[in-house]
Amino acid sequence: MESEILKIICANQGSVGHQDLIYNLCPGDPSRVSELIGSGDRLVLCTVNGEQRVVARSRLFLCRAKDCPGGCRGLHLCRGFLLSESCPFNRRQCSFSHDLSSDHNQRMLRDHGLQGLSRAELCTLQLQSDHTLLPQVCHDYNNGSGPFGVCQDGDGCKRLHVCERFISSQCAGAGCPKSHDFSDPQPLGVLHERGVPDSLLRPLKSAYANKAALWSADKLAGRVGHKFNSRQDAVQMAGERGRPLDGAARQRDHREGLLRPPQLLQVPGSQVTGHRSQVRERTR
Secondary structure, three states, X not given: OHHHHHHHHHOOOOEEEHHHHHHHHOXXXXXXXXXXXXXXXXXXXXXXXOEEEEEEOOOOOEOOOOOOOOOOOOEOOOHHHHHHOOOOOOOOOOOOOOOXXXXXXXXXXXXXXXXXXXXXXXXXXXHXXXXXXXXXXXXXXXXXXXXXXXXXXXXHOOOEOOOHHHHOOOOOOOOOOOOOOOOOHHHHHHHHHOOOOHHXXXXXXXXXXXXXXXXXXXXXXXXXXXXXXXXXXHHHHHOOOOOOOOHHHHHHHHHOOOOOOOOOOOOOOOOOOOOHHHHHHHOO
């Protein structure tokens, strides 16, 4: 069941609402989902943009060694192929594999419980798990006035000049001088330099928010998490609110419209997207 939940989460931009997951999978027995979340490392209960969500994570990383003989524990896959199923080099010139079905890659995927994921679902998972795939957001750009904040590198900065509060859905928008668009010239140039295709620009906000939420969850649990500029950056980007809402707080947020009813989830391979009975059938 854990692998099925992982696939569902990866088909829904890497995280789903905790209550949404219970509503779609086992509304009569929420303890089953809670047990799975607490029993391993791949499903993590986090606060993402102020909402309790289950975020998917992998400890599998891309092998960076060209022509690796195969003794490592990394995935032998071209970065460009993972991100877009294409490669800037033709296959004869690229030093990395373009075959997820190779013996080595299938063994690594099985060892990490990821053998059921499509390339696109694996890409979603790795974007928020492998910190080498995406550039960091520039903290200096987000501090101070002026077009570049206190960033000394300006448009030549290798980090993204994007509003952190936009990523955490905390920015009011109107009047904010910071960029709220990954397709603006500076962030787009940095992303292209890292091999991130235009097709991934839309889900990047979710990927960065999920990365920050995982970091915060690891810090709160005393585990070593992913690297950010500082804990403050990660907490701010994740929209960390601390403990789950108590009863009074939940009633207040319902009155103010901050909490929503459970939603149907996109279910890979189902004929009717988000149909609860089909989700339960697939996860038995």
